[in-house]
Amino acid sequence: MTDSSTNDAVGTNAAARAVDVWKVYGTTEDTRVNALAGVSAEFERGKFTAIMGPSGSGKSTLMHCLAGLDSISRGEVWIGDTRVDTLGDKGLTLLRREKVGFIFQQFNLLPTLSAEENITLPLNIGKRKPDPEWMATVIKTVGLGDRLKHRPTQLSGGQQQRVACARALVSKPDVVFADEPTGNLDSRSGAEVLQFLQNSVRDFGQTIVMVTHDPGAASYADRVVFLADGQIVDEIFEPTSDRVLEKMKTLDTFGVA
Numbered sequence: 001m002t003d004s005s006t007n008d009a010v011g012t013n014a015a016a017r018a019v020d021v022w023k024v025y026g027t028t029e030d031t032r033v034n035a036l037a038g039v040s041a042e043f044e045r046g047k048f049t050a051i052m053g054p055s056g057s058g059k060s061t062l063m064h065c066l067a068g069l070d071s072i073s074r075g076e077v078w079i080g081d082t083r084v085d086t087l088g089d090k091g092l093t094l095l096r097r098e099k100v101g102f103i104f105q106q107f108n109l110l111p112t113l114s115a116e117e118n119i120t121l122p123l124n125i126g127k128r129k130p131d132p133e134w135m136a137t138v139i140k141t142v143g144l145g146d147r148l149k150h151r152p153t154q155l156s157g158g159q160q161q162r163v164a165c166a167r168a169l170v171s172k173p174d175v176v177f178a179d180e181p182t183g184n185l186d187s188r189s190g191a192e193v194l195q196f197l198q199n200s201v202r203d204f205g206q207t208i209v210m211v212t213h214d215p216g217a218a219s220y221a222d223r224v225v226f227l228a229d230g231q232i233v234d235e236i237f238e239p240t241s242d243r244v245l246e247k248m249k250t251l252d253t254f255g256v257a
């Protein structure tokens, strides 16, 4: 992918970066919403970051803007050395195919394909071959060895989400964005998925940015960034569920969002 802009923060260790990002919805005074109001944040390479905040605080908007799924009104978005907000359609398609991986709450697997075909789909679309050694490692790590020929409907929710995790990781993207990845799972399956995400950061140096409402899920991250009213208001490193819960209470009682 080419872009004439250069990342003036080269030397920082950011896999993804927002610089004074604004996202404004609505065109009239009555309907205008500043979903993001001047967000600047760096998401460090090889780290697991959770984004939390009250409902409507801008979490999904921030993640979609970082991933190039949504445009921004003002500011800059970077994935590594690629400036995302100035890319055209072709550049965005390449970015989504080669530089980022996605894990969604609803799994978003193709029902007609087997688990294995779902995992390799993003590579196949880009006419790339999976590195067999890495593919084997990913499949072993997600624990799906005996389920590869199954279709999504023949898998439990937890297994489907583990397929989605493998799909996100197999292309070795710069960043994996996860939107409430455990939102549809029971607590045991959710814990397995979170453990897997954490291991992929610790063992393979993957970078993960995850939106969650769940303080327990956030405690698997290295850092939690808190949003309120479209702005970053706080962060915690090496979070525990209790500390995250306490912080969320102060944001809720603040009456923001």
Ligand SMILES: Nc1ncnc2c1ncn2[C@@H]1O[C@H](COP(=O)(O)OP(=O)(O)OP(=O)(O)O)[C@@H](O)[C@H]1O
Residues within 6 Å of the ligand: 025, 026, 033, 034, 035, 053, 054, 055, 056, 057, 058, 059, 060, 061, 062
């Ligand atoms: N397409 C849209 N048109 C107008 N306003 C929008 C649109 N999408 C989001 N918003 C508004 O932007 C703000 C941020 O929304 P966003 O979905 O990012 O919040 P969130 O923190 O992810 O919320 P939740 O936790 O409830 O999913 C909200 O006030 C929302 O109503």
